[in-house]
Amino acid sequence: MNSFLQSLKKLGATRLTAIAGGGVAVLAFVIYLLARMSSPPMEMLYGGLDLPDANQIVTKLQADKVPYELRRDGTEIWVPKDRKLDLRVKMAEQELPSGGSVTTGYELFDKGDMLGSTSFIQNVNLLRAMEGELARTIRSIEGVKSARVHLVLPKREVFSRETQEPSASIVLKMDGNKRLSRQQVQAIQHLVAAAVPKLKPSRISIVDEKGTLLARGSEDDNQAMADQADEMKLATEQRLQRTIEELLERRVGPDRVRAQVSVEMDLDRVATTKEIYDPDSKVERSHVTVEEGEQTQDMENSSISVQQNLPDAGANNPGARSQSKQNRTQETVNFEISKTTRNEVKEMGDIKRITAAVLVDGNYGPPAQGQKKLTYKPRDDKEMEQLAALVRSAIGYDAQRGDQVEVINMPFAGHDEPEPEEADNKLFGFDRDFVEKVASNLGLSVVAILFLLLVLRPLVSRAVESMAAQAVTPDGRRLMGPGGGPPLLGPGGIPPVPAPGMLPEEMETVDELIDIDKVEGRVKASSIRKIGEIVDKHPEEALSIIRAWMYSE
Numbered sequence: 001m002n003s004f005l006q007s008l009k010k011l012g013a014t015r016l017t018a019i020a021g022g023g024v025a026v027l028a029f030v031i032y033l034l035a036r037m038s039s040p041p042m043e044m045l046y047g048g049l050d051l052p053d054a055n056q057i058v059t060k061l062q063a064d065k066v067p068y069e070l071r072r073d074g075t076e077i078w079v080p081k082d083r084k085l086d087l088r089v090k091m092a093e094q095e096l097p098s099g100g101s102v103t104t105g106y107e108l109f110d111k112g113d114m115l116g117s118t119s120f121i122q123n124v125n126l127l128r129a130m131e132g133e134l135a136r137t138i139r140s141i142e143g144v145k146s147a148r149v150h151l152v153l154p155k156r157e158v159f160s161r162e163t164q165e166p167s168a169s170i171v172l173k174m175d176g177n178k179r180l181s182r183q184q185v186q187a188i189q190h191l192v193a194a195a196v197p198k199l200k201p202s203r204i205s206i207v208d209e210k211g212t213l214l215a216r217g218s219e220d221d222n223q224a225m226a227d228q229a230d231e232m233k234l235a236t237e238q239r240l241q242r243t244i245e246e247l248l249e250r251r252v253g254p255d256r257v258r259a260q261v262s263v264e265m266d267l268d269r270v271a272t273t274k275e276i277y278d279p280d281s282k283v284e285r286s287h288v289t290v291e292e293g294e295q296t297q298d299m300e301n302s303s304i305s306v307q308q309n310l311p312d313a314g315a316n317n318p319g320a321r322s323q324s325k326q327n328r329t330q331e332t333v334n335f336e337i338s339k340t341t342r343n344e345v346k347e348m349g350d351i352k353r354i355t356a357a358v359l360v361d362g363n364y365g366p367p368a369q370g371q372k373k374l375t376y377k378p379r380d381d382k383e384m385e386q387l388a389a390l391v392r393s394a395i396g397y398d399a400q401r402g403d404q405v406e407v408i409n410m411p412f413a414g415h416d417e418p419e420p421e422e423a424d425n426k427l428f429g430f431d432r433d434f435v436e437k438v439a440s441n442l443g444l445s446v447v448a449i450l451f452l453l454l455v456l457r458p459l460v461s462r463a464v465e466s467m468a469a470q471a472v473t474p475d476g477r478r479l480m481g482p483g484g485g486p487p488l489l490g491p492g493g494i495p496p497v498p499a500p501g502m503l504p505e506e507m508e509t510v511d512e513l514i515d516i517d518k519v520e521g522r523v524k525a526s527s528i529r530k531i532g533e534i535v536d537k538h539p540e541e542a543l544s545i546i547r548a549w550m551y552s553e
Contacts, residue, residue, distance in 0.1 A: 022451070029448050040080040042069055045087055046097060047076045048145065048175060053097035060094065061087075127151060134192055138170065141188070143178035147171065151196060167203040167217060168192055174208060182231060185214045229267040232349050237261045243394050244358060248387060256361035256412065261395070264353040270346040281338035290330040297323040354395055354403045360387060361412040376411045384409055 045068075046057065054074050061068045061079070066087065069078040079087055091097070117125075131149040138147040148171045154164040170188065172180070180188075189201040205217035216227055244259040364374040388407040397403050535542040 026448060026452065029444070040082060042078040043081045043084050045077045045079045045084055046091075047072075049075050049077065049097055050146075056094075057091060057096055060091065060096070064090075127153065130196070134195060137191065138172070138188060141180075141184065143175055143180060143184075144172055145175040146173040149192065153196070165203060166196060166199045167205075168196065168199060169205045169217065170207070172206065172208050172214070179208075180214065182235065189215055229265075229348055233263060233265050233267075236263050236265070236349075236351070240354070240356070240395050244356065244391055247390055247394050248358070248360065251387070252360055256415075258359045259391075260357045262355045263351060264355075265348070266350040266352050267348040268346075269348050270344075272342075272344040272346070274340075274342040274344070276340040276342065278338040278340070282335045283338070284333060285336040286332075286334040288332040290332075292328040292330075294326040294328075295324070351401075353401055354397070356391060356395055356405045358387075358391055358405070358407045359412075360384070360407060360409050361415060362409055364415065373417065374415075379409045 046053075049057070051074060054070070054077065057077055058068065058070070061077075066079060066083065070076070071078060131151055134149040134151075135147045138144055138149070150169045152167045154166065156163055170192065174180070185206055186201070188206060189204045192204055193199045193201040203217050204215060205213070206215040207213055240261040240263070241259045244261070245257045248257040248259075249255075360379070362379050363377040365377055367374055384407060388405060391397075391407055392403075392405050395403075395405070397405060
């Protein structure tokens with residue numbers, strides 16, 4: 001052991017430092033490689049977080065002893081893939097992420113110190129709770145990162161006949177470059193209006209984080225109607241434009257069609273009431289028939305007496321008589337004439353004229369000799385006429401109202417450049433990320449092996465050779481191990497010594513083999529010594545033999 005320590009001391013501080021540094025580096029690399037291979041794959045738990053939300057989530061993960069990684073300046077939190085869904089459920093239970101705002105929902109009333117609060121505080125908390133609940137609901141819409149809602153609920157003044165209507169303003173913070181469509185903005189207006197008593201959608205203003213007015217909260221109904229008319233016109237133009245581009249892209253390819261549509265609309269709102277009578281269409285309503293009959297008889301007698309006034313005077317009077325009889329029939333028929341009452345309300349938005357301009361890209365061939373740009377080939381007239389017919393059918397072309405459609409074939413700027421080859425996400429049939437990960441690990445392993453073979457092994461070999469150089473026999477001879485390696489040392493690092501009385505033949509059996517430079521094969525050290533003794537005793541004969549060998553060659 002002492003000899004080993006002495007050998008280490010003789011190596012020098014530089015070599016010892018290099019050997020120790022190499023060993024520590026290899027050990028650290030092995031530990032890193034094992035940790036990397038054994039660590040589970042990470043996936044993003046939440047992204048685009050505010051710092052307060054990120055702090056709360058990290059605190060929760062640390063309490064649960066869950067490994068995590070913070071990326072993109074703390075706005076993204078990555079966790080092991082197999083625990084991502086479980087952690088999302090747990091965070092949702094804790095109402096995280098909350099959008100970086102203080103809790104202002106109806107849970108404000110769950111606190112136990114609300115008993116001694118005044119009515120003013122209760123009203124303020126109720127308003128805060130309504131605003132917080134509406135903001136949470138709006139944040140659930142796709143593309144909305146956070147929202148703030150401000151409600152104005154005026155109280156009715158005493159001894160006042162006029163009442164003020166409630167109003168609201170909403171500030172939205174979008175997720176990245178996402179923007180809300182017009183339908184989504186109107187949906188938010190109606191959502192808030194339905195949740196607040198007596199609040200109209202027209203009195204809700206919506207603004208995004210850039211200060212862009214998404215919805216105007218106007219009290220003037222005429223202004224609201226004008227805004228609605230402009231939005232209707234714009235929506236109609238965009239719809240027709242999108243219809244043309246989607247239809248033609250199926251034939252000419254994506255990003256090779258540009259359409260611009262202008263629509264002239266009738267924005268007047270007209271209400272008409274009409275009553276129409278049809279004399280040819282009649283229905284018998286009532287039918288009344290009246291029949292009357294009258295009969296009279298008169299006696300002709302010039303003398304007048306009391307007898308004529310007696311009953312049955314005519315029977316006892318044989319004088320002449322006159323009779324009259326009259327019958328009358330009256331029929332009344334009432335008819336009901338058909339009447340139609342029509343109330344017509346013509347809403348604004350009737351299309352009066354459509355003008356469409358469509359630009360279609362042509363075909364491109366391989367570059368000409370010595371050129372880098374592609375060769376442009378215009379489309380033939382027959383194909384362009386077919387495309388124009390498709391456009392007319394798609395927009396509802398009507399020549400009587402003066403519609404106009406122009407479809408022109410022209411080269412698009414920048415489309416004559418050769419398309420770059422798309423990088424395949426597969427390598428040798430495997431996913432590129434997996435192959436790159438395996439390749440990186442193999443590369444690190446190869447570097448470690450080369451470091452062991454080219455740096456650490458030579459240093460260790462030199463150290464062993466230095467230790468072996470210190471192992472000599474009592475007579476001053478250097479001992480070598482089998483194959484020319486280091487000698488076999490005995491207990492305590494002492495080289496073996498031949499036993500006393502050992503014969504030369506027995507010493508030869510235990511003699512070590514050594515390698516001699518520029519000599520093929522292996523020879524014994526004892527044979528070399530015998531040859532040296534013979535040369536010393538007979539120098540002239542040895543010289544003659546060597547000369548004979550030289551001449552023979």
